[in-house]
Amino acid sequence: MKNNNLYKGSLTTIILKLLNENDKMYGYQITQKVKEITNGELNITEGALYPSLHKLEAEGLLDVEFTKVQNRMRKYYKLTELGTQETVNKLAELEDYIRTMRALVNPKFRTL
């Protein structure tokens, strides 16, 4: 996503947080929502998203609910209680990460 290595490892955090806000979402909706919120800056690819959703489900962080809308399948995901707990952890980790990286990077920058 976005040719910026820093996003590596962030997908789980993004998914969990969006599901915490939106109660239930399906995969394609997640990609669109991320595109919308980031003004097109961040595009989640299906090749990353779907395996990630399957993994979170297997870990018991997400529950699935199938629906059919206009003859097309939709798989809605929602947080389990465990998933909500993990969301708290992931958001704390993000704040930790930002604080630590700022400490490493802040001091003063020299171009020459």
Add this chain to the structure above:
Amino acid sequence: MKNNNLYKGSLTTIILKLLNENDKMYGYQITQKVKEITNGELNITEGALYPSLHKLEAEGLLDVEFTKVQNRMRKYYKLTELGTQETVNKLAELEDYIRTMRALVNPKFRTL
């Protein structure tokens, strides 16, 4: 490092920034400096560090200088001009990342 997936992809940024501040450093020194700045929170492993340094050197972002201190070898790394340019890019990418992640995560958090 630190059992926090978010650090994945940040190592290059950390190395470049430290070298921008400290002019020249050797591998072990980098691990210790990171430990110091982050109060032991972040530990860079050799298995990640050395291959990363070799890659940055191969890409022409770092220059190497061998020294022998008390009979032990040291490999000092310093930024090339290209490396300094890339440092600017990486720091901009970090700010971008933080801004985007905040946008995705900020709204409001619900525990229930």
Add this chain to the structure above:
DNA sequence: CAAATATATATAATTTTCTTATGCATAGAA
């Protein structure tokens, strides 16, 4: 003095995560 720890670099095997490509299928717009 011997053993453990710190200093210093390196690589190999494996795992995790993502990219890229492909595949299938329906709906709607051009």
Add this chain to the structure above:
DNA sequence: TTCTATGCATAAGAAAATTATATATATTTG
């Protein structure tokens, strides 16, 4: 009718890290 959007899925490969191992000297500790 063809292209784009919607919707899910997986497989091959790349990239970055973890974990383990290897080597070697210096220093500290018991």
